[in-house]
Amino acid sequence: xxxxxxKLLSLFPxxxxxxxxxxxxxxxxxxxxxxxxxxxARNYRTNFTNLFGERKGKMMMQATAGSLTGIGEVVLLPLxxxxxxxxxxxxxxxxxxxxxxxxxxGTTLYRGWGWTVARNAPGSFAVxxxxxxxxxxxxxxxxxxxxxxxxxxxxxLYSWRIGL
Numbered sequence: 001x002x003x004x005x006x007k008l009l010s011l012f013p014x015x016x017x018x019x020x021x022x023x024x025x026x027x028x029x030x031x032x033x034x035x036x037x038x039x040x041a042r043n044y045r046t047n048f049t050n051l052f053g054e055r056k057g058k059m060m061m062q063a064t065a066g067s068l069t070g071i072g073e074v075v076l077l078p079l080x081x082x083x084x085x086x087x088x089x090x091x092x093x094x095x096x097x098x099x100x101x102x103x104x105x106g107t108t109l110y111r112g113w114g115w116t117v118a119r120n121a122p123g124s125f126a127v128x129x130x131x132x133x134x135x136x137x138x139x140x141x142x143x144x145x146x147x148x149x150x151x152x153x154x155x156x157l158y159s160w161r162i163g164l
Contacts, residue, residue: 014086021079070124078109
């Protein structure tokens, strides 16, 4: 008879890939968006300001950074594809390591990338602009750690909602 832990894990095939995907996604999104925003601010702040004005330019720069981050999330698609394949056909993964699976599956793990970009670009654009603007309206101008954490938490919840 199988141990209890193995029985419980058998209820969740693909859990390892799912966890790897979600952790990587959160690290990428919440670390990548501020970094891309900084790159845009260093190189294109005057362009955004001239085109949209001071306040709206900042908002559009944040939204653009969010959108670019969402588009770049395509690199994580193989983990999501493997999670789904593992859930649908767990026996196909027996006796094969992750490296072997990546070699055999190749670029087929990126199927649906266009739909992912079509979903993420506008959704991440909205998340990148909506929440910083909301903080501004609520006069949360001090960018202390608490405000930043709350903003990132709400971005996570909002992006989850957009993904449905």
